[in-house]
Amino acid sequence: MHMLVRQLALVALLSTVSLTAAQAQKKLKYPKGPAASEIYDAVQKPAVPVGGLPAYASYLERNQQYPTQALRNGKDGTVNVTFVVEKTGVISNVAVQQPLDPALDAEAVRLIKGGPKWTPAEHKGGKVRQRVTVPISYMLPLGAGGPAPAVVDDQPTKPPVGTNGAPAPTVVTPEQPARPVGGTDAFFEWIQKNQRYPAQARQRKVEGRVPVEFLIQKDGSLTDVKLAGKRLGSGLDEEALRLIKAAPKWAPAQFQGQPVKQKMVLPVIFQL
Known part of the structure; x- marks a missing residue:
């Protein structure tokens, strides 16, 4: 009787050992891969935009538009957009992490x-879904909404400044900033419609943004036009200056019910 019990116990033990070894062999031979639906934040080989990060940054810069309503309200800042890069390379679940402005x-x-x-x-060893966050920054052009400075007049209402004793103009915060007649969208549409892409720039495939500074006079005319940032060359800088000089008048800034001068810096965008 005791011998039979020991034999049965031995058979059970051998069966257990055999089953455990089979499971281990199966696990070793067929490793469990990443879960099909799992979204990873950290991976061995991160997802990257097709064409590389520099090309993606160039896409963002060329295609970014500053909403008219945000310009009017003087809104700026950084919007962190999170999304999932699927195993196919398409993106999904696009959302804003912390809302900044609608x-x-x-x-x-x-x-x-x-x-x-x-x-x-x-x-x-396999393709996985990854969560990615991309920051999109918006910086108001000088004078475009918000507390931008304006000049009431050029008469000395303050003590003289400078070594030459020149009078200081009165500088204030306008109650209503200068705006393109018809709105910002209409202004940039006019720029695009009247833009003449220089042949040299087209041949060299040069594109980008040319920041242009100008002064909006009390009558809405644009004067003192000059470049305000990095030059692009190939004729694009000269074309940007020509466009702003020929642009339609603006509605001037207002202070205490009166028109005042205001400085502005806006980009002229060139895209092939």
Whole structure:
């Protein structure tokens, strides 16, 4: 009887050992891969935009638009957009992490959704879904909304300043900033319609933004036009100056019910 019990126990033990070894062999031979639906934040090989990060940054810069409503309200800042790069390279679940402004948030989402596909992430030998966050920054052009300075007049209402004793103009914060007649969208539409892409720049495939500074006079005319940033060359700088000099009048800034001068810096965008 005792011998039979020991034999049965030995059979059971051998069966257990055999089953455990089979399971271990199966686990070793067929490793468990990443879960099909799992979204990773950190991976061995992160997802990257097709064409590379410099090309993606160039896409964002060329296609970013500053919403008219945000300009009017003097809104700026950074919108962090999070999304999932799927195993196919398409993006999904696009959302704003912390809302900044409705117009800026919507534009940032539009920009990300309209972007190129991505090369999917890889982890533990397979393609996986990865969560990515891209910051979209908006910086108000000088004078475009908010507490931008304006000049009431050129008569000395303050003590003289400078070594030459020149009178200081009165500088104030306008109650109503200068605006393009018809709105910002209409102004940039006029720029695009009247833009003459220089042949040299087209041949060299040069594109980008040319910041132009100008003064909006009390009658709405644009004067003192000059470049305000990095030159692009190939005739683009000269074309940007020509466009602003020929642009329609603006509605001047207002202070205490009177028109005042105001400085502005806006980019002229060139895109092939």
